Amino acid sequence: METSGVEKRRGVVLVPCPFQGHITPMLQLGWILHSKGFSIHIAHTKFNSPNPSNLPHFTFLPLSDYLDGCDTSFHNLLNVMSVINTNCEAPFQEYMMKMVGEEEVCGQPVACIIYDSIMQFAEAVANRLKLPSIVLRTTTAAYMHSHNVMFQLLAENLVPLPAESQLEAAIPQVYPLRFKDLPLPATIEIPQPVLDFLHSYMDIRSSSAVIWNTMDQLDHWALQQLQQDWPVPFFSIGPFHKMAPAIPTSLLEEESGCLSWLDKQAPNSVIYVSLGSLAIIDEKKLIEMARGIAKSEQPFLWAVRPSLLNGSDAIKSLPEDFMKITQERGMVVQWTPQKKVLAHPAVGGFLTHCGWNSTLESMCEGVPLICMPCFSDQLVNARYLTYVWRVGMELENAGERSIQEAIRTLMVSEEGDAIRQRALHMKREIERSINEGGSSYDSLYRLVEFITSLPGTK
Numbered sequence: 323m324e325t326s327g328v329e330k331r332r333g334v335v336l337v338p339c340p341f342q343g344h345i346t347p348m349l350q351l352g353w354i355l356h357s358k359g360f361s362i363h364i365a366h367t368k369f370n371s372p373n374p375s376n377l378p379h380f381t382f383l384p385l386s387d388y389l390d391g392c393d394t395s396f397h398n399l400l401n402v403m404s405v406i407n408t409n410c411e412a413p414f415q416e417y418m419m420k421m422v423g424e425e426e427v428c429g430q431p432v433a434c435i436i437y438d439s440i441m442q443f444a445e446a447v448a449n450r451l452k453l454p455s456i457v458l459r460t461t462t463a464a465y466m467h468s469h470n471v472m473f474q475l476l477a478e479n480l481v482p483l484p485a486e487s488q489l490e491a492a493i494p495q496v497y498p499l500r501f502k503d504l505p506l507p508a509t510i511e512i513p514q515p516v517l518d519f520l521h522s523y524m525d526i527r528s529s530s531a532v533i534w535n536t537m538d539q540l541d542h543w544a545l546q547q548l549q550q551d552w553p554v555p556f557f558s559i560g561p562f563h564k565m566a567p568a569i570p571t572s573l574l575e576e577e578s579g580c581l582s583w584l585d586k587q588a589p590n591s592v593i594y595v596s597l598g599s600l601a602i603i604d605e606k607k608l609i610e611m612a613r614g615i616a617k618s619e620q621p622f623l624w625a626v627r628p629s630l631l632n633g634s635d636a637i638k639s640l641p642e643d644f645m646k647i648t649q650e651r652g653m654v655v656q657w658t659p660q661k662k663v664l665a666h667p668a669v670g671g672f673l674t675h676c677g678w679n680s681t682l683e684s685m686c687e688g689v690p691l692i693c694m695p696c697f698s699d700q701l702v703n704a705r706y707l708t709y710v711w712r713v714g715m716e717l718e719n720a721g722e723r724s725i726q727e728a729i730r731t732l733m734v735s736e737e738g739d740a741i742r743q744r745a746l747h748m749k750r751e752i753e754r755s756i757n758e759g760g761s762s763y764d765s766l767y768r769l770v771e772f773i774t775s776l777p778g779t780k
């Protein structure tokens with residue numbers, strides 16, 4: 323597909339949600355579409371703003387979010403998303419009216435708005451200005467479908483479950499998920515505001531299409547289920563990062579020194595540990611993790627971002643004896659260049675929270691995973707990794723002993739070797755899907771044709 327195939331560069335306006343796991347795939351999508359001949363405009367909140375100087379091919383439209391002074395910690399995320407949706411609509415509409423009304427502002431007509439499913443204000447503006455909108459889903463279809471089933475179970479009063487012991491039971495409608503793999507806890511009443519948010523988040527409203535950072539091979543069944551409810555074109559063009567490899571998207575500074583440390587380690591010897599950008603744990607769990615990692619006796623690289631521990635600097639809270647062991651055979655940093663870390667030959671396993679970006683990045687490098695899901699889609703991803711795709715191991719619990727044993731099993735046992743072989747096979751499958759003739763490659767071709775055919779502004 324040649325860039326020159328799109329005769330006049332049409333503009334596409336992207337509206338990312340301002341969290342690392344959401345900004346990254348949206349910017350990657352921007353890069354992919356730019357390489358296919360579209361001009362890219364990023365309408366973003368001032369909070370967690372991407373760095374425009376890293377992405378000179380895009381134009382940036384900063385939106386006043388009035389989040390200054392607002393608690394943006396994990397516990398207040400629902401509120402943060404609601405503030406963004408309330409405050410960003412007016413400035414976004416103003417920008418869009420200029421772009422649509424005075425084409426010379428950006429020099430190109432606008433084909434459509436692509437928005438993260440959390441940024442619902444963007445769709446409201448698109449409708450008002452009669453512009454087509456496309457929704458981006460940064461998670462799997464399996465996760466979205468599990469939510470629909472959760473809503474059914476709630477409507478039929480089958481959850482909350484009467485007893486914890488039933489959490490192990492399988493749910494026939496979403497086999498192989500068990501009640502404990504559902505993205506919301508199945509034994510407690512879910513507060514109504516959370517359910518209201520999820521209802522609107524799950525909906526695609528009046529969007530013309532859905533773009534998925536997933537692949538047909540991985541998510542085929544759930545994509546088919548969802549297609550019955552949402553009869554609009556689906557474009558599964560993941561993994562985005564393999565099609566936009568060089569793009570810098572990190573909100574935190576990457577500590578590249580860990581790559582030189584990895585250079586000194588034996589192939590497949592290092593267990594990489596990270597719980598992504600949002601998850602928080604308490605001090606007890608942090609210490610259990612540290613002890614489990616230390617007792618595994620494997621070399622390790624651990625990304626301990628400051629906000630991992632709610633309220634205090636996580637690295638400073640690590641036990642002294644652990645820091646001593648770190649000097650002998652490990653490295654602790656706040657934030658790594660993760661894609662490079664996972665691609666490094668020394669890394670032989672990934673203890674992860676199973677955020678979807680981390681999951682894809684690991685699978686693309688053939689690195690097997692130990693699954694320590696913290697919330698939401700991570701639980702569904704963990705079940706798929708261990709039971710369906712079989713490239714990961716389930717942790718019995720997040721305790722010291724369980725972590726120690728899982729690391730030993732993955733890194734130095736026959737069982738671990740078998741998982742590694744499957745992970746390498748998966749890596750090859752993914753490569754096939756993004757190369758000519760593969761499902762994601764074809765889907766991207768269809769997406770470009772679809773956007774090109776949209777009326778938008780002329």
Ligand SMILES: O=c1ccn([C@@H]2O[C@H](COP(=O)(O)OP(=O)(O)O[C@H]3O[C@H](CO)[C@@H](O)[C@H](O)[C@H]3O)[C@@H](O)[C@H]2O)c(=O)[nH]1
Pocket residue numbers: 341342343344346460461572596597598599600601625656657658659660661676677678679680681683697698699700
């Ligand atoms: O030291 C680190 C740690 C992480 N990352 C990157 O940060 C991103 C993290 O994304 P993800 O693994 O998806 O986790 P979260 O940041 O937790 O992402 C949120 O968004 C995802 C996509 O919607 C969901 O799957 C998660 O559950 C949700 O928590 C990845 O691209 C990593 O490469 C780094 O670059 N360096």
